Amino acid sequence: MPKEDITDIKIGVLGGGQLGRMMIQSAIDYNLDISILDPDENAPCAHLVKNFTVGKLTDEELVYQWGQQFDLITIEIENVSVAALKRLQDEGKKVYPQPEIIELIQDKRKQKTFYKANRIPTSDFVLTENAKDVAAHKEMLPGVNKLGTEGYDGRGVQMIRTEADLEKAFDKPGLLEKLVDFEKELSVVVARNEKGEMNCFPVVELSYHPEQNLVEFLFAPAQISEKTEQKAYTLAKDVIEKLDMVGLLAVEMFLTKEGDILVNEVAPRTHNSGHHTIEANLTSQFEQHLRAILNLPLGSTALVTPAAMVNLLGEDGFTGNARYEGMETCMAMKGVYVHLYGKKLTKPFRKMGHVTITDDSIESLKVKARKVKETLKVKA
Known part of the structure; x- marks a missing residue:
């Protein structure tokens, strides 16, 4: 796709959640023509595009017919009809990430077997x-x-x-x-375009909610040695190359107490572990995804400032129309950026938004992140 023609390319996105919402925000800067398919008429993307279609993402015939109108099709969620995407790809439509990769990653059994077969270190x-x-x-x-x-x-x-x-x-x-006896949980978001150009975002460190298996805090850059950092980049590039994937791949990793790095899981799309890049990096993961699937030069992933991210989850015990407590207190804090996802209804542990915090000091970041977590609550 010639770069001078990008505004003429019709792009269809399967999924209208918060990842699609933030992708649209980046697409607007380039006048890109984005259309969305999602089963929820009130999805976060519903009112942000001219062409929003309500439909089931796993309905093969519906996805196939919907996809006919686009030059390029991408995803913001993996639970989609791979069969429809294969048919569209066979007919000459660009589909990134490729349907075969989505199919592989839809099944954790196939994913782990792929790692083993390709000598990618895993548990x-x-x-x-x-x-x-x-x-x-x-x-x-x-x-x-x-x-x-x-x-x-x-x-x-x-x-x-x-x-x-x-x-x-x-x-x-x-x-x-x-079970891996790990020192830290890490993530690297890596992009690859059709030309084979690759670029990694700086390694981040993740902290998970003890019960819900959801990221609670993220810190960038990860507090690791340069040697470990390089091993993480090499591994992320190895995975995306062996998949021969075009697009953005989030590679979640364990750093063991012995200093080894193991791949835990991957996601072939923009990812929760890259949300901070909107404020903290020269190029956001959402813009990078678009650059990769359009076969454009990849943007610089350099970190502008250390950052932390806090996921805003619906409070336990609350279901109904969302109310945000502590918003003004957080907005008054320097370097605090609130992103709400346009979801009207909250329920326990539902992802309702995220907050990025920037600061020159990692220690100060940790203090601010805790303060935001304790202050900003999503209730009904």
């Missing part, structure tokens, strides 16, 4: 068919039991620490991973 695992199968692998405990499909935003993942926990094992096809 030890066994594939399981049901709860009885999980119970037969006591040697893997303590472990992490994951559903092969249907899991998202922390759902479909649970700890099996002891034999007593085996009774809660998933009774569907999945896997049991050996």
